[in-house]
Amino acid sequence: MTDELLMGELTSALSCQSGMKIHINYAEKLPGGDINETFKLNTDSGLLFLKMNDARSYPDMFEREFMGLETIYATNTLSVPRPLATGRSGGKVFLVTEFIEKGGANPDFWENFAAGLSRMHRHTQAHFGLPQANYIGTIKQYNTPYTSWSVFYAFNRLQPLTREAYDRHVIDKQMVTQMESLWRQLPRIFPEEPPALLHGDLWSGNFMVGPDGRARVYDPAVYYGNREMDLAMARLFGGFDTRFYYTYQSMFPLAHEWQQRISVCQLYPLMVHLLLFGGSYYNSVKEVLDTF
Template sequence: MTDDILLHELSVKLSAQSGMKIQINHAERIHGGDINETWKLETNEGAWFLKLNDARRYPDMFAKEYSGLEALRKTAAITLPQPVCHGKANGRAFLVTTFLDKGGAVPDFWENFAASLARLHRNTQSHFGFYESNYIGSLKQYNTPFSSWPVFYAFNRLMPLARQAFDRHLLDKTALGQVEQLCRRLPSIFPEEPPALLHGDLWSGNFMVGPDGRACIYDPAVYYGHREMDLAMTRLFGGFDNRFYHAYQEQYPLATGWQARIGICQLYPLLVHVLLFGGSYVDSVKEILRENT
């Protein structure tokens, strides 16, 4: 990394946060996602993890991610990188967290992961949503509060994305009508449950085996929602080990009929992928709509 302005701002922020003079000795580019650059910062006080993106395109993305990580961290339910600081310098937005080395999984890794997620989901509040909007991937995620999960899911999740997909000619009028029809039926589909604190984007690419051999989660899209959303998301893009699902069911049993709701819960992340990537995700959305309308 050769951006001296950015490196200076990072040193200032890290020093202020830690109460010690932090000097960045080396920055190593590491594998990251599609939106952000990711780096390992070697300093006189150990290693830190850095995410960078374009501050003009995503001016508040890392501030929102910082808030989400803080909300998850305060539950002490599961391991995650601790957010350290965020800010902007020289046209770049940045987020710094603690750096976690990868470890080898303990024998009960999946059972422990499930128990940790169940503990997270037992954190609740009076309404569905979050105190601010945030992001899922590079898309804005709306968290306007509602006391009803079906209303929240329809107005903050399914309909905004379906309309965007229609406007961009990714979904046709028939598919949009099917989403509207499904939204009208949601109150009869979902049993009442208290709002659960969700990771919000829990797929196999957003967890790792931490240094203690247990699950560490990151890159959240936090809100209080129906906990079947997190569980359904884990079944996309490769899925988790079956031991995870059995253990979760023992820790915090899902309401009767959860199997029939998996596809409906997966509609939201699949619509996200339609807008970001198009392609086969459109077919996946249409298949779920055909099965549920």
Template sequence: MIDEILLSRIGAALSDELKVKILINQAEKIHGGDINETYRIQTNEGYFFLKLNDAIRFPDMFAAEYAGLTTLGATQTIAVPRPVCYGAVQQQAFLVTTFVEKGSAMRDFWEDFAAMLAKLHQQRHPHFGYDSPNYIGTLRQYNTPYSSWPVFYAFNRLMPLTRMAYDQHIIEKVMVHQMEKLCRQLPEIFPQEPPALLHGDLWSGNFMVGSNGRACIYDPAVYYGHREMDMAMTRLFGGFDTKFYYAYQAVHPLAPGWQQRIGICQLYPLLVHMLLFGGSYYNSIREILQQH
């Protein structure tokens, strides 16, 4: 059950944003991942999706997610839930978005998904990074702008999490040295590309088939980066059809050798998962590092 005071404040925030009196009739708890409590809320203006989290531990998480969804939605390239409002009541933070109804995949779902993602990746920016830090899972994601992708990837992604893992005694000094060595090699490994707008955490659990039969993506960790990061993330836990990759290549071809760089791009999400969920990802990280 959600506290009545919290529900009242959420209703007031919705009313302010939508410029119509919102009455919340019901809040039904639904499965929505490991990090947040999630609900479908029924109102006099239809259904909305509600996330709750700890406002003390993650004071700006939902502000960052609101900004990321807004950035993605403004491109009009691929569907995302529209963020409506966010805030906090005492120790509970909340984010409300539109509720996306599940549908059946259209016949050319994967080809359409790939084409929309390619259009998203064609959104450019002068620098790699983002306006502010945000989150991937519950980990802070640093987005200090750099003109060089290898420098950005080393300083904002790989080395901060490597140091965190070492400080928490998850990895040993030799792995830190291996990561430092790889970071020095990154300028020779990655082909130069302009910064592309990324979802940032594009695994199979962060998209669904919407009511129109097309892909809808959510739970972003948005930044402008190398687009091979999104593509490598789709390969990490499976769930993406082979048609998706052929279609993407036809619309917005990746540089030769991209498949050989998948492991290096996966180092970041693997570090994230090792820090969040334990050492079972250690061997995968070690294997990638030993290849370089």
């Protein structure tokens, strides 16, 4: 972060897109981050959060994430870091948001979190999907609109990842055949339900406790989909208290036999992880497919 050109571009983008003059004093590299470089920016207007990646590989990734954060922010339901600027400098693309300090959870943290999610899920539109593709991690996420969730899930979620996994020799022809069999069964598995605004990547690594003791979610992969996808993703890797699920169910009950659909909903993030992190997720995918 000693690149003066990049610092200048960031300063200009922040000042232009936020509508006020912002000067960056210094940047501190943050640990972690499997996908992006992340920094804490000290500015004369307070602390900000920066992440960067390669512009050639992911030219529009942060532009899409910026739009996703704006979409959730506008609902006034779940709290997200306010998106401030996005752009490109040299070989890097960047996203700047407000910096969220960690806090201690309120006694009603999980109930409040679930209530916010249920309110967000009530935001709907006529079609599943979005006007444009976006990303989950570094995997492109297709959002071609469909009126049927089963068609959307097959054509925009499972089919593209199955094709990519087969082309990379991560899965074999037998698993492709199992996937195709599952796609044909989706209309009988999922009941009809209106599209819901989803976070899209709701696991324990994508939320934190904010300074007010309430949840902040980030790294969204938003689209309008079946709301069971967010709940199934939350269950996949743990980290959510049972109060979260009980409260959600009491406020916005899921359709009958939702428990039988959890593994089908989890198949998409499992395929994403198989592509991102390798064969350790192969058996998890196979276990789901073997039940159909």
